[in-house]
Amino acid sequence: MTAEEIAPTWRAYTSTRHRLAEGARWMSGSLLFVDLLRGDLYRVRGVGGGSPELLLRLNMPLGAVAPTSGASSGRWIVAAGMGIALADARGGLDWLARPADRPDRAMRMNDGGCDRAGRFWAGSMEVGAALGAGSLYRVDPDGTVHEVLDGLTVPNGPVFTADGCLMYIADSARGIITRHPVDPASGALGEPARFASFPPEAGRPDGMAVDDDQNLWVALWGTGRILCLAPDGRRLRTVHLPTPHTSSVAFGGGLMFATTATHRLDRPGPLDGAVLAAGTGVTAPPVRPFRLIADG
Template sequence: MTTGAAPVWRACTPARFRLSEGARWMGGSLLFVDLLRGDLYRIHGVGGGSPEPLLRLTMPLGAVAPVADGPPGRWIVAAGPGIALTDARGALHWLARPGERPDRAMRMNDGGCDPAGRFWAGSMEVHAATGAGSLYRTEPDGTVHEVLDGLTVPNGPVFTADGRLMYLADSARGTINRHTVDPATGTLGPPEPFAFFPPAEGRPDGMAVDDDQNLWVALWGAGHVLCLGPDGTRLRALPLPTPHTSSVAFGGGLMYVTTALHRLERPGPLDGAVLAAATNVTAPPVLPYGPISGS
C-alpha cells in the first residue's frame, strides 16, 4: 500500500455540518446531505460560496438519488422511517415506511442506485442496536423489498459499473461484504467477506467505485480514505485533517470527502467541512432511480 504525496485539502464552503454524508456527483456539481438535520445541498467545487439547499426535511435524511426522466427537483430519498419520492416542492410521497415499529426507534441511513435503476438503502436503530437494521431494494415500479436483515449500521451499498457486484459496509462491525447481483432481477448472492477494519483503523462508512473498479472507503474516526483493489488489496491511504470522514465522491478533477462535527468535543477548523483535493481518479456520476411507470 502506498500513501504518496499528501493531498492538499480545501473546504468547499464556509459552512460546517453536524453530519454531512452521501456525497454524489451529478451534473457538474456535488450533492450531499446533512443527515441529522434532514437537509440536501448542492455545491460547485471549491470556493463556490454557500451551499445551495435543495431539500429541507423535518426528519433524518440518509441518502438521495435523482429520478430518471423526472422533472427537476424530484428525488427518491431514504429518510426518517422509510423510502419516499419527493415532488418539486419537497413533499414526501411514501413508498414504504418499514421503520415505523412499536418496539424500536429506527431510521434510514445510506443508500444509492444500481445501474438498472433500483434504489437500495439501509436502515438502523437510532442508537445502533446490534442487528436491528436491514437493507431494502426499491424497484423501478415503486415496490420495496427487504433483502437483508441482521445489519447494525449499513453504509453503501455501491455497485460496479456492470451492476454485477455490490459492496455493503456494516460500520459498527468494521466489515465490508461483497455480493453478486443478478442485473435482471436484483437478486443477491451470499455475502463474501471483502475487508475488515479493527476499531483502531476506523469504521468503514460511505464508499465509491471508481472507473478502474477500485473501491474507495471513508474511514470514520480515523481521518483517512482508503482505496482497495477489486481483490481487496489496499492500494492507497489518504490522510485528512479531520477524524470523522463519512463519504467520498469524484467529479470535475476533484475528490470530495464529507466530514462531521458529530460527537467531537473540541472541533478543529475543518471538522464538519466538505473537503476537496485535486485528483486524476474518475468515477461514474450518481445513478438515477426509476422511473415509476404511470407517474
C-alpha cells in the same frame, strides 16, 4: 504490498460547516450531499465550491438521496425518517414504504444509492445502533420496496461495480465490508463474501465509491482517512485528511470530495463539518438516477 500513503492539499469546498455531512454524489457538474441529522439536501455547483444551495429540508433524518429519471420535474427518491419516499422540490413526500416504522424499536434510514439498472437501495438502523437491528431494502422501478438483507447494525453504501454485477456494503459498527454478486436483471443477491475488515483503531468503514478502474474507496470514520482497495482486496492507497470524522467520498470535475462532521467532537477544528476537496486524477461514474417506470 504496502498501500501508498497520500496527504493531498485539502480545501474547504463549502463555506458552511455541518453536524453530519454525508452522501456526497457528483451530478451534472455539481456536488450533492446531505446533512443527515438536520434532514437537508444541498447542492454546490462547479469545482470552485462556495455556499451550498438548499434543495430539500425534510425536518427528519435524511440518509440518502438520488434523482429520479424525471429529475427535471424536481423529484428525488429519499431514504428519510423511517422509510423511503419520493420528494418534490418543496419537500412534499409520497411514501413508497416505511419499513423502519417499528413499535418495538426507534429506527431510522441511513445510507443508500442506485445501481446501474436504476434500482434504489437503502439501509435502516436502530438510532442507538443496536446490534443486528438494521436491514437493507431494494426499491424496484415500479416503486415496490423489498427487504433483501437483515441482521445489519449500521449499514453504509451500498455501492455497485459499473456492470452492476457486484455490490459492496459496509456494516460500520462491525467494521466489515461484504461483497455480494447481483443479478443485473432482477437485483437478486447471491452469496456474500467478506471483502475487508477493520479493527476499531483503524476506523469504521462509512460511505464508499467505486471508481472507473473498479477500485473501492472507503471513508474511515474516526481516523481521518480514505482507503482505496483493489477488486481483489489489496490496499492500494491511504489518503489522509485534516479532520477525523470522514463520512463519504466522491469524485467529479478532477476533484476528490470528502464529507466530514462535527458530530461527537468536543472541540471541532476549523475544517470539521466541511465538505473537503482536493485535486485528483481518479475518475468515477456520476450519480445514477432512480428509474421510476411511471416517469417513462
